[in-house]
Amino acid sequence: MFTVPPRRRLIIALFALALTALGTTPAAQAAPDAGTGHGSVTAAYLRGATPGASVELLDAAERIVGRGSIDQLGSFLVRELPPGEDYRFQVDGLRGNSFRVLDTAAPPQSHYADQRLRPGMNYLRMRDDITLAAFVRLPAGKTLADGPFPTVIEYSGYQTAAPNPLVVGAATGLAKARDPLAPANGLVLGAELAPDIGFASVSVQMRGSGCSGGAYDLFDYPTVYDGYDTVETVAAQPWVAGHKVGLVGISYSGISQIAVAGTEPPSLAAIAPMSLTDDLHSTGFPGGIFNTGFADTWLTERQSDAAPGPSGGQPYVRQLIQRGDQDCAANQSLRLQTPSLRQLVADNPDRTPAVFDHRSPATWAPKVRVPVLLTGALQDEQVGPQWTRIIDEFDANPDVWVRLINGAHFDSLGPQILSQWWEFLNIFVAERVPPPSPALEALSTVMYAAITRSPAIRVDSARLSNTPSVQAAEAAFAARPRVEVFYDNGAGAAGAGGLAAPWSLGLNEWPSARIAPTTWHLGGGGSLSTAPGPSESLAFRPDPTARPAGTLDVVGPSDLPWQPIPPYNWAPLPGQAGVGFTSPVLDHDIVTAGPASLDLQLASTAPVTDLQATISEVRPDGQESYVATGYLRSSYRAVDANATALQPLRSYRNPTDLPPGFSEARISIDPLAHAFRAGSRIRVTLTAPGGDRTSWRFDTPATDGLVVDTIGLGAGGSSLVLPVIASAVAGAPRPAVCAGLRGAPCRTYQPAFNGG
Structure with a gap:
């Protein structure tokens, strides 16, 4: 027939x-x-x-x-x-x-070995007959005859497999006419940097996006196992050195690496995820409150990208179909089967495990067996700083190194981390002693200037170049701390707001065993002290409209927060819309590294109230510097059996209204990596959500100032628990320019109405 x-x-x-x-x-x-x-x-x-x-x-x-x-x-x-x-x-x-x-069993090896990839656009066939667009770039100036090459993959749903050079797209973007055939700037590691510094790179487009087939599914099982198939197909190519590959990428292509590695593809050598999240729910619903800022914007953009071309979808799709790419055209056939991503979120505000577990990196992290270099920023305005909760999920893997730095989303790619990224890829993917790379040093300087407009110190690519063997280089790399925290990024040798941290602290794990949880009691007159005062209470009227919604007019991806000193508008607490508590002047440095908790005794005239807690440093010059924030919708106040003094972990299931009288409501505060210097004061404020973050916004109902929240103070009342590193002192003087710390708005300190 x-x-x-x-x-x-x-x-x-x-x-x-x-x-x-x-x-x-x-x-x-x-x-x-x-x-x-x-x-x-x-x-x-x-x-x-x-x-x-x-x-x-x-x-x-x-x-x-x-x-x-x-x-x-x-x-x-x-x-x-x-x-x-x-x-x-x-x-x-x-x-x-x-x-x-299909189940998760891999197809025969012939499925991978029979596919042949060449420089330029390719279509990789997955186990379910869907094909993914993949653009292959060889090391600069090389041909296939020069192989084999150490090879990395970048796997993302952004404009990933677009064929033109990223650098051209970035340059034309400055002229407001970005090349529609250039990859997105977020693909700079795979599409530009890796091939320029000696690696072959394969930029792979997730299903349901770009020129790839299938329907977009927001990290569902088909996309996860596409990653397995991609690793095995690329590694099977004769031009791939050792038939092993690494995964690289920041943000979207950082998040994807954990699940792909968790499927344990045998040809995966190592992964280097940057600026990821621990859980889609923690970014989408911080404290149980829907993030109507970056999270909602990101979902909306992914829905738009998944529309069928050539009438919709990503710019390069329209161009390639118009030029006759029949594979790209045929691959649009399932696009109308993309689910409503916003409806998926709206239907699952309480973190339904069947929806979120397998879509979240923290679920896959314990299954990762290959070496990992994990990096991220602690004021990340996009995915959020709570990514650090994933770190202890890697405890069973001895070959994991984590690098944390204060700053914005891009700062995980800063020069002090990029030098270690270079060493890691050479040792664990290329299996060679990391050579000096003048190209990396020159290109990174241009990259920082173009993307962040910030000065930066030089990337040092030669730190391990004199080691006598790969084994010696690996031993030298492995001898470094498992966790390294970079402090005061923006106050280093690059100048105010530049990409440089003047000092770092090495830790064996996260949270560190060196932490001495230190309790500060909220007291009358806005006091914050290590000894509780008399029992009393304080009422305020949380109002989400009392201040600007954010510190910048930004909700989607933007390079504005990455500039040396962004034009922040960090408004003070107005009237009775928030309360503040400030410590006495410190007589010694207090160095923090880890999560924190604001433990409230809370009553409210509303059955559910949304709250935001923010920690800052009040400097001797009267300037106040932002440190960290946490959120809570009171109906999610129950914590689970894994909660600690510093981490009020919760399942976000079975929300309940506040009963009459006081209830315990612990706000999980994003991790701190900050040194409060002698002569400064520690401050914590409590408001309705909003006003203290760059790109996050919150679905907090209007209160019109009519809701009254009351907190208990003094003995038996509310307290702040900080992650203090015992005996540590700041490794550099107080930053001379308050506004220069990256990711940290600065304002003139003004006491709240209660005196703190």
Whole structure:
């Protein structure tokens, strides 16, 4: 029997759709086309069916496990299916082919070895017959004949597989006319830096985005196991040195690395994730409150990117389809099956484990066996600073090194970390002594100036170049602290606001065993002291509209927070909308490194109240410098059995209203890595959410100043627990310019109405 090829069926479906749009109806109704069904990991999809026809998915027992209508592109998709044989779609009663819904078992090695990739655009075939766009770049000036090459992969849903040079796109972007065929700036590590410094690089587009096939699924199982297949396909290429690859990337392509490594692809050598999150819920719902700023903007952009080209989607898709890329065009066929990402979020505010667990890096981290260099910033305005909660999930892996730094989202790529990134990739991926790299040193300087407009110290690429062997280089790298915390970034040798930290602190783990949790009691008159005062209470009226929503007019991706001294507007606490508590002048340095907790005795006139706690340093010159923030919707105040004095961990399940009287409500404060110098004071403020962060906004209901929250003070009342590193002192003088600390707004200190 003659079978119409899938691409031909797609063309027919698109032609029929065009006739309908023109008001033209075919003379006779054709018989329905059942299309071709395929199984993915826990999902099934149908392509090439008759648009508008009714469809059912039957399992092996002939039970209906999914139903709906074929979309305008001839496709249909069902998720969350148990693996098994003999599934089939039925279209208007016409039974289609049988197929298997996949489990996580890998296909035969021949599936990977039989694919051949060359420089330029490629389409990698996944285990479920979906193809992903992948752009291969060899080391600068090299051809395949010069191989094999140490190779890295960057795996993302941004404009990843776009074919033109990223540097050209960045340059044209400065002229407000960015090259539509250039990768996004966030792909700078794989698309630009890696090939320029001697690595082959493969920029892989996640399913449902760009020129890749499939439907976007927000880190669902098909996307995770695409990562496994990608690693094995790339590593099988004859031009890949040792048939081993590394994963690199910042932000989106940092987050993706943990799950991919957690699937344990045998050809993965190492990963180097930067600026990731620990859990999609912690970024999307900080303290249980929906993040209507960066998180919502990011979801909206991903939904837009998943629209079918050439009429929608990413810019390079439109360009390539118009130029005749038939693979890219055919790969748009499942795009209308992308779920509503905002609806997915709206339906699961209480962190439904079945939705969030497998989509979150912290779930996969314990399964990672390869070496890891994990880096991030502690005032990250995009994914948030709470990423540090993932660190102890790697405890079973001895080859994990973590680098933390104060600053914004980009600062995990700063020069003091990039030098270690260079060493890590050479040792664990290229398996060579890290050579000096004049190209890395020169290009990184240009990169910092172009992307952040900030001065930076030089990347030192030669620190291990004189070691006698790879084994010696690895031993020297491994001898460094497992966790290194860089302090006062922005107050170093690069000048105020520049990319340089003047000192660092080495720790064996996070949270460190060196922490001495130190309790400061909230007292009358706005006092903050190590000894509790008399018991009393204090009322205030939290109002989310009392201050500007953020310190910058930014909610989506922007390089404005990465500039040396951004134009922050960090407004003081107005009227009775917030309370403050300030310590006496410190007589010695207090160095912190770790999470903190504000433990409230709380009562409210509302059954649910949203709160924000912010820690800052009040300097001797009267300036106040931001340090860290935490949030809580009071209905999520219950903590779980793993909670500690410094970390009020919670499941965000089973929310409950506040009862009459006082209840304990612990606010988890994002990790601190800050030295409060002798002569300064520690301050904590309590307000409605908003006003203290760059890009986060909050779905806090309006109060109109009518809600009254009351906290207990003094003995038996509220307290702040800080992660103080015992016996540590600041490794550099107090920063001369308050506003120069990266990621830390500065303002003139003004006491709150209660005196603190």
